[in-house]
Amino acid sequence: MARYHFRLPDVGEGVTEAEIVAWHVKPGDAIREDQNLADVMTDKATVEMTSPVDGTVVAVNGEIGAMIPVGSVLVELEVEGEGNAGAEVAAAPAATPAPSAPPPPEPRDSGGGGVSAAAAQPSVASSSPAPTPRAPARVDIPVGRNEIFAAPATRRRAYELGIPLQFVPGTGPGGRILPSDLDDFIAAGGMARAPGGLAPRMGGEDVKIVGLRRRIAEKMQEAKRRIPHIAYVEEVDVTQIEALRAEMNARAAEGSPRLTMLPFLVKALVRALPDFPQVNSRFDDDHDVLHMSEAVHVGIATQTPAGLMVPVVRHAEALTLAEIAREIARLAAAARDGTAKREELSGSTITITSLGPLGGIATTPIINHPEVAIIGPNRIVEKPVVQGQFVSVRKVMNISSSFDHRIVDGYDAARFIQALRRLIEHPALIFMGEGE
Amino acid sequence: MTGKPLKPKVLVVGAGPGGYVAAIRAGQLGLETVIVEGDRPGGTCLTRGCIPSKAIIHAAGVYEETAKAAGEGGYLGIRLESAPRLDLAETASWKDGIVDRLSGGVSALLRKAQVTQISGWAAFSDAKTCTVETGEGIVKIEPEHVILATGSAPVELPALPFSDARILSSTEALDMKALPGSLAVVGAGYIGLELGIAFAKMGVHVALVEAAERILPLYDEALTRPVRDWLLAHDVELHLQARAMGLSAKGLDIETAQGDRFTLPAEKILVTIGRRPATEGWGLENMAIEMDGRFIKVDERCATSTRNVWAIGDVTGEPMLAHRASAQGEMVAEIIAGRRRRFDPAAIPAICFTEPEIVSVGLDRPGEGHVTGQFPFMANGRALSMDAGAGFVRTIADRNSGRILGIQGVGRHISELAGEFVALIEMGATLEDVAGIIHAHPTLGEAFHESALKALGHAIHI
Numbered sequence: 086m087a088r089y090h091f092r093l094p095d096v097g098e099g100v101t102e103a104e105i106v107a108w109h110v111k112p113g114d115a116i117r118e119d120q121n122l123a124d125v126m127t128d129k130a131t132v133e134m135t136s137p138v139d140g141t142v143v144a145v146n147g148e149i150g151a152m153i154p155v156g157s158v159l160v161e162l163e164v165e166g167e168g169n170a171g172a173e174v175a176a177a178p179a180a181t182p183a184p185s186a187p188p189p190p191e192p193r194d195s196g197g198g199g200v201s202a203a204a205a206q207p208s209v210a211s212s213s214p215a216p217t218p219r220a221p222a223r224v225d226i227p228v229g230r231n232e233i234f235a236a237p238a239t240r241r242r243a244y245e246l247g248i249p250l251q252f253v254p255g256t257g258p259g260g261r262i263l264p265s266d267l268d269d270f271i272a273a274g275g276m277a278r279a280p281g282g283l284a285p286r287m288g289g290e291d292v293k294i295v296g297l298r299r300r301i302a303e304k305m306q307e308a309k310r311r312i313p314h315i316a317y318v319e320e321v322d323v324t325q326i327e328a329l330r331a332e333m334n335a336r337a338a339e340g341s342p343r344l345t346m347l348p349f350l351v352k353a354l355v356r357a358l359p360d361f362p363q364v365n366s367r368f369d370d371d372h373d374v375l376h377m378s379e380a381v382h383v384g385i386a387t388q389t390p391a392g393l394m395v396p397v398v399r400h401a402e403a404l405t406l407a408e409i410a411r412e413i414a415r416l417a418a419a420a421r422d423g424t425a426k427r428e429e430l431s432g433s434t435i436t437i438t439s440l441g442p443l444g445g446i447a448t449t450p451i452i453n454h455p456e457v458a459i460i461g462p463n464r465i466v467e468k469p470v471v472q473g474q475f476v477s478v479r480k481v482m483n484i485s486s487s488f489d490h491r492i493v494d495g496y497d498a499a500r501f502i503q504a505l506r507r508l509i510e511h512p513a514l515i516f517m518g519e520g521e
Numbered sequence: 522m523t524g525k526p527l528k529p530k531v532l533v534v535g536a537g538p539g540g541y542v543a544a545i546r547a548g549q550l551g552l553e554t555v556i557v558e559g560d561r562p563g564g565t566c567l568t569r570g571c572i573p574s575k576a577i578i579h580a581a582g583v584y585e586e587t588a589k590a591a592g593e594g595g596y597l598g599i600r601l602e603s604a605p606r607l608d609l610a611e612t613a614s615w616k617d618g619i620v621d622r623l624s625g626g627v628s629a630l631l632r633k634a635q636v637t638q639i640s641g642w643a644a645f646s647d648a649k650t651c652t653v654e655t656g657e658g659i660v661k662i663e664p665e666h667v668i669l670a671t672g673s674a675p676v677e678l679p680a681l682p683f684s685d686a687r688i689l690s691s692t693e694a695l696d697m698k699a700l701p702g703s704l705a706v707v708g709a710g711y712i713g714l715e716l717g718i719a720f721a722k723m724g725v726h727v728a729l730v731e732a733a734e735r736i737l738p739l740y741d742e743a744l745t746r747p748v749r750d751w752l753l754a755h756d757v758e759l760h761l762q763a764r765a766m767g768l769s770a771k772g773l774d775i776e777t778a779q780g781d782r783f784t785l786p787a788e789k790i791l792v793t794i795g796r797r798p799a800t801e802g803w804g805l806e807n808m809a810i811e812m813d814g815r816f817i818k819v820d821e822r823c824a825t826s827t828r829n830v831w832a833i834g835d836v837t838g839e840p841m842l843a844h845r846a847s848a849q850g851e852m853v854a855e856i857i858a859g860r861r862r863r864f865d866p867a868a869i870p871a872i873c874f875t876e877p878e879i880v881s882v883g884l885d886r887p888g889e890g891h892v893t894g895q896f897p898f899m900a901n902g903r904a905l906s907m908d909a910g911a912g913f914v915r916t917i918a919d920r921n922s923g924r925i926l927g928i929q930g931v932g933r934h935i936s937e938l939a940g941e942f943v944a945l946i947e948m949g950a951t952l953e954d955v956a957g958i959i960h961a962h963p964t965l966g967e968a969f970h971e972s973a974l975k976a977l978g979h980a981i982h983i
Binding site: 258 | 861862863867922949951
């Protein structure tokens, strides 16, 4: 018998760490080769970690939500024959599966014990769970106790006014909420509502932000922090392109996909971008290098049950309209059911974010860092439009867009969107003169 | 009397410390209020609990000290030539005088608050219809609001029924007209200990039988140790981890933890194994009210599951304490009057009038992240000058904020410190606050001051 250390493998280009999102084994489990040990998540994709050997799990390292570096030991196994663990590990005392399970939940003092009559209740504090190793004592005042950290008259007044005291900062000794703290809170507009009337909703829920949501949060924060966004919104007449789309859908060939506005927009981008190479790029601002791309890899922002994902239509310039439509549908489905591969979720050079009928009249989209532009078509509406002497009903859509103002000047941003507008308003221009 | 039904705004059922306070407050607030009570006003607390037991305990203490003075060597230099004589019937009538005075006082206060008092037992046919059989006939009451304050009653052991003349509940024990030669007390909770100790002081041979492994099992052991020491020093028999099996001609049959059975000689047997909520015999089952185990289920406003039916006091659960019931009663009256209130005490003080007394307020034993300061009465001048050196005061606070979470003490006369303890916890005091409060010298309160200083690491007198 020997030890085998399963280390977090290199799960993708440039990935240095991954987040554990699920454990499928626990210490003591006998496992087979190719059995799933854990799911880890990188920037974009969730990857299953499968065991390369048969063996028994001795230890799993890291709790769900933990970020672990590539190369660190994820699972320790006991295997027949030779292991891969070094001598220092082979000398480890455990010959049988060691009970090195993830640490048990931390015991918490019951807050209730502090606020009720001693005589009336059996010991709360004395029945504490078995001691477990934990960090040095840290006082964790439960909300209930915090809320009560005010004199009775203050508590009563707050309750009458419908103010949950846990939101009132206490300035007294030890954080006590003084009558004046309550006055200040009310004066600052913190008062929940007028006295009487409907009951306030109390409580709430704390949710640990992990997995994709954490990824989204980090990504958005990074983009907003690093990139000075400039937003630009233009109105586009889509009557013609909508007529074309309707016509193509009405006489679709067998097996060809139903066309939405998106593939047309991708096509228009492909057509417009060569004149604006800085817009189709990735900005490595750590090294002050702009990687302009001839290929057009279009990210398509996609809502999935887990949250926002951005699968990528690669080499859109080499795809026909139908192929683009098919690829968008395939990628969206893969993103939604969690089977999208990492390569399918990275490498875009420009991104489209569309909420379709929910698109509103304008948005200020956040750039998909390290790209420099994002295009957000809004809702299509029918509007009276003045054309010469006539007013006619036209289908009109706004295009909202954001650009990295470090790279794209306002002038160029405007010219690019105007070029896009010209193509969309005169869809023949998108398709004529290919290879021109 | 078979007139029209009464239709008051508020009907209070039970005139104990919960009900009568609710009724007085409702009256003060201008609500038309009716209170129904089959017994005298005052409830268990006033007529057969807190107050009469304190009177008996006080008399027992005086007797004990006098007897000491008559004993060999005297007491504090006082010598009596002959032993004192205790006439329990006279003591009981003195006690009854106190009860009469207080019960009459409650009645007068209710009148002053314009509350209609109806004497008789209430019976509900539904949540809003109550009939009372009074001496003058049946009264029907159809109130808008009902406050249930029916209280609790002693729990009986099947093998030791209160119907047997030798078996006493606390009620009968407080009404004895002559001392028994020996008394077995089943249940060493606070009621059993208070009465057992009082009778021991009066010269009765007392044996305590407790199923748990120590007396006052709900209290921290450190707090109960001085009481146990007193019992051992005064020849009170302690049978722990023992069970009362039944009655025999000579006394009480018990079984020890080892399985040994024997008879404790006892003229009388006092059963104090707890109290049960009074939920039977008045139509609760007709009111469609949700229960919480044996108790009526209430929310933080003391509202039951039926609209405009409220319940307060012992019938709603632990702690079964008069002051909790009173606070709830006051609150419910104010809610009915349209005020916005809830029951959210930071602490409810609990006291055992044992020898020595025990007080516990708030968190009753230290946990992680807490700091503790304890100060013995042996180092307190006032305690020594009252021959009350046994015991200590202990303060528990949050280590980081210094906020006081609990205060306990054991010692003679310490019950009177309960007010300061609970006030400080309710006001959110910290150890530094207590350190900065000048405590009068010489008083027992100085021991508490010192316990806070001790928790801060700089007690002066220890």
